[in-house]
Amino acid sequence: MTNPVVLSVRSATKRFGPVLALDDVSLEARAGEVLALLGDNGAGKSTLIKCISGVHQIDSGNIAIDGVATAIRSPGDARTAGIETVYQDLALFDNLTPAQNFYAGREIAVPAWLPRGLRFLKSRQMDEETSRVLDRLKVILPKQDATVALMSGGQRQAVAVARASVFARKVVILDEPTAALGLRESRKVLDLVAQLRDEGNAVILITHNMEHVTELASRAVVLRQGRKVGEIIPTKTNQQELVAMIVGA
Amino acid sequence: MVMGQSREPAAALSIWLKVLSAGPIAILVGLIVVLSIAAPHFLTPRNISNILAQTAVIAVVAMGQHLVILTRGIDLSVGSNLALATVTGALVYQATGSEVLTILAMLVSGAGVGAINGLIYTFGRLPHPFIITLATLSIAKGTALQLADGRAIPGMPESIQFLGGGSVLGIPASFFVVAGVAGLILTMARKMVWGRWIYAVGGKPEAALRMGIPVRGVLISTYVMAGLCAGIGAVLLAGRTDAGSPLFGNLLELDTIAAVIIGGASFLGGRGHIGHALVGAVMIGVIRNALNLLNVDIFFQLIAIGVVIVLAVEADVLRTYLEGRVRTLRAARLQ
Numbered sequence: 001m002t003n004p005v006v007l008s009v010r011s012a013t014k015r016f017g018p019v020l021a022l023d024d025v026s027l028e029a030r031a032g033e034v035l036a037l038l039g040d041n042g043a044g045k046s047t048l049i050k051c052i053s054g055v056h057q058i059d060s061g062n063i064a065i066d067g068v069a070t071a072i073r074s075p076g077d078a079r080t081a082g083i084e085t086v087y088q089d090l091a092l093f094d095n096l097t098p099a100q101n102f103y104a105g106r107e108i109a110v111p112a113w114l115p116r117g118l119r120f121l122k123s124r125q126m127d128e129e130t131s132r133v134l135d136r137l138k139v140i141l142p143k144q145d146a147t148v149a150l151m152s153g154g155q156r157q158a159v160a161v162a163r164a165s166v167f168a169r170k171v172v173i174l175d176e177p178t179a180a181l182g183l184r185e186s187r188k189v190l191d192l193v194a195q196l197r198d199e200g201n202a203v204i205l206i207t208h209n210m211e212h213v214t215e216l217a218s219r220a221v222v223l224r225q226g227r228k229v230g231e232i233i234p235t236k237t238n239q240q241e242l243v244a245m246i247v248g249a
Numbered sequence: 250m251v252m253g254q255s256r257e258p259a260a261a262l263s264i265w266l267k268v269l270s271a272g273p274i275a276i277l278v279g280l281i282v283v284l285s286i287a288a289p290h291f292l293t294p295r296n297i298s299n300i301l302a303q304t305a306v307i308a309v310v311a312m313g314q315h316l317v318i319l320t321r322g323i324d325l326s327v328g329s330n331l332a333l334a335t336v337t338g339a340l341v342y343q344a345t346g347s348e349v350l351t352i353l354a355m356l357v358s359g360a361g362v363g364a365i366n367g368l369i370y371t372f373g374r375l376p377h378p379f380i381i382t383l384a385t386l387s388i389a390k391g392t393a394l395q396l397a398d399g400r401a402i403p404g405m406p407e408s409i410q411f412l413g414g415g416s417v418l419g420i421p422a423s424f425f426v427v428a429g430v431a432g433l434i435l436t437m438a439r440k441m442v443w444g445r446w447i448y449a450v451g452g453k454p455e456a457a458l459r460m461g462i463p464v465r466g467v468l469i470s471t472y473v474m475a476g477l478c479a480g481i482g483a484v485l486l487a488g489r490t491d492a493g494s495p496l497f498g499n500l501l502e503l504d505t506i507a508a509v510i511i512g513g514a515s516f517l518g519g520r521g522h523i524g525h526a527l528v529g530a531v532m533i534g535v536i537r538n539a540l541n542l543l544n545v546d547i548f549f550q551l552i553a554i555g556v557v558i559v560l561a562v563e564a565d566v567l568r569t570y571l572e573g574r575v576r577t578l579r580a581a582r583l584q
Contacts, residue, residue: 055459076461091459093452095519104449105460109442117443117466142579149572150263152579 003030005067006202007052007083007171012061014047021047022058023226029171029202034193036217036234037206038246043223045206049173052204053085054078065170079106082170086160086177094149098141099123099130101148102163129166137162137192154185161192165199172196173204178212190216210239224248259578262571269568273513273528273561280535288542296538298421302414302489304534305423306331306482308527310501311508312434313363313478315526316471317378318509319451321518324472325382326366327479328501329389332494334358334483336393338409339402339493348406355487356480362389363476367469378472386502393495401494405487413488423485427527430481434474435523447471451519507554508533511561517569532557 007029014022022044029035039045050056052063054075062069065081072078078085093101103126109119131144139158141151148156157177164172174193178186193216197203207213213220214234222230222245230245232238285292310327317324334355341347341354366385370378405413415422438444446467449457457464482501487493505526512529514521533554540550 074461075459079461087459091453091456093449093456093519095448095452100445100448104445105457105462107442107445117441117446117463117470119442120440121442121445150575150579152576155579 003032005029006031006065007204008064008067009048009052010062010064012048012051012058012063014051014056014058020226022051024061025223025226025228026061027221027228027231029204030218031170031202032197032200033218034197034203034205034216036213036220037204037223038208038213038220038242039223040246042225043246044226045223046175047226048223049085049175049204049206052078052171053083053173079167082168083173084164084168084171085173086157086164086175088175088179092148092156092160095147097145097147098134098159098162099127099144101159102126102130102133102166106167133162133166134159137165137195139188139192152185154181154188157181157185157189158192161189161196165192165196165201168196168201171202171204173206175206176208177205178207178209186212210234210242213242214239222246259575262575262578266568266571266575269564269571270513272564273511273525273532277528277532277535280532280539284535284539284542288539290542291539294419296542298416298419300531300534300538301424302421303538304530305421305427306486306489307501307504307508307533308427308530309430309485310475310478310482311505311512311526311530312430312523313475314502314505315509315514315521315523316434316438316447317475318506318514318516319447319518319521320468320471321451321454322370322378322468322471323382323506324363324366324475325379325502326362326385326389327475327482327505328498329386329393330359330362330476330479331483331486331498331501332496333362333389333393333396334480335487335493335497336397336402336495337493338483338487339404340396342404342406343402346406348408351406351409352484355483356477359480359483360473360477363473363479364469366476367472370472371465371468390495397493397495399495401490401492401496403492405491405493409484409488410491411488413485413490415488423489426481426485430478431523431527438523443467443470448519453519504533504554505530507558510565511557513561513564515565515568516562517565 005028009027012022012025025048037045051058054072054077057073063072064070070081072081093104108122108126110122139162141155148159161177177189181189190212193203193205205217214236217234220232220234220242221228234242290296314324314327337358338351338355342351362385366382369381375381412422412426438447446462449462450464450467454464486497508529509526510516511532512525514525536553537550
């Protein structure tokens with residue numbers, strides 16, 4: 001009983017000048033599964049996800065969505081393909097409310113015959129949709145119509161993850177979603193990640209926390225110096241092995 | 250435990266934040282109350298009408314400036330831009346005698362300089378709009394002096410004179426122009442996708458790019474709008490003085506930036522609305538008018554406005570600091 005492969009990366013290679021950031025890396029992400037992407041700093045994790053989310057482009061190799069080779073040349077392309085990314089620095093707008101953040105760059109607006117920028121916002125619809133999603137994901141915010149500037153790190157992370165969950169139709173990539181959070185806030189975000197998975201998304205999770213890996217991930221891919229050095233099913237007993245792979249000992 | 254120390258310190262800080270954001274209006278009201286006692290002529294209909302007329306140009310141009318400041322930018326060229334627009338208008342009127350063409354020429358001249366600002370800023374990949382708008386400040390001023398041969402060109406059609414200096418039922422016509430422009434910009438900024446994008450670009454430019462917002466187009470549009478507002482200001486000023494002059498608009502860039510900041514918009518971008526620009530413009534108008542009524546030396550007016558700018562910027566810094574505190578306290582409470 002294996003879940004269908006949603007995203008597959010084949011022999012991805014990426015150079016920045018003389019630096020080989022990705023060297024022949026392949027991986028598969030399956031629907032309803034969390035794939036952990038592990039590696040030390042500079043191992044190529046961030047480069048890889050930036051290539052998948054359209055911030056960078058791979059020099060050679062290919063990326064396929066549902067088995068169809070797809071060219072991802074911009075963040076817009078990735079989003080159109082159903083890939084949502086929660087970046088480490090969140091990409092949240094401090095001066096906007098959660099609903100405005102949710103729909104930034106893809107506002108619901110009419111009439112359709114006007115150029116996008118000149119359309120009129122359907123604010124109430126976006127507000128309602130947002131509170132529905134936040135309720136579904138059990139995200140509790142002090143005030144939904146306040147800007148995110150006043151929210152705690154965990155609440156902001158929850159808004160970012162929830163935003164990804166609304167628009168992701170296939171793949172959600174999370175870059176160290178718990179990095180700056182305390183224990184209890186981390187817990188909430190991990191629950192959100194599990195929920196994204198249970199809703200049928202292929203989740204790619206970058207983290208340094210082995211506990212989180214064994215708890216959530218069904219598979220773990222380890223990168224080192226731009227190369228894939230291993231892929232294993234993480235369990236409580238092979239954490240040592242994982243760490244050894246990451247540091248190359 | 251003192252009673253005032255509430256169980257949730259974040260809530261107390263939130264109240265302070267609200268007080269801060271209401272500050273400019275409160276100060277303006279306080280200013281008006283004090284001045285109406287100190288200067289008996291201050292609150293007469295005639296003087297109020299005067300203040301409105303004197304404030305109109307700053308208010309219109311400040312509304313354009315506020316859009317630019319929302320995107321973390323600055324437009325130093327608005328004063329020269331306005332001067333060039335009045336000269337262009339005066340020359341077009343001399344050549345054609347057409348009222349419509351004269352108004353159109355001023356608006357196009359203003360928007361054109363704005364477009365140059367925006368295009369060179371974005372496509373020239375400049376790190377900050379300061380330099381390019383400083384350059385167009387000089388270029389527009391030079392062009393205006395050249396075209397007008399260094400002198401004022403008298404003569405404006407009656408309709409423009411009416412817009413700039415006429416009045417309806419004792420209310421200056423320029424007031425209606427300001428109100429119309431304010432309504433238009435308010436609608437665009439608050440109800441349309443374009444406005445949402447301006448706030449997003451000002452809030453976090455990198456994020457806006459990642460979310461697929463056409464950042465360059467948004468930036469260019471704000472400079473075009475700032476230029477267009479300078480063109481509208483040119484119509485009002487040329488109408489009031491019945492002339493076009495390369496010497497108009499001196500220090501207008503400072504007045505408009507001051508108006509936006511004094512009014513309570515954030516210099517750090519992403520925060521503020523049209524009301525801030527208007528409140529700030531009226532505040533500058535009121536301070537100038539009152540100091541005149543009280544026979545205070547004109548040099549002191551510059552000092553007073555400078556001091557108010559410092560206070561306003563400090564209020565913005567304080568607001569940012571308080572927000573940080575609220576966030577930390579909320580996070581701590583969740584642990």
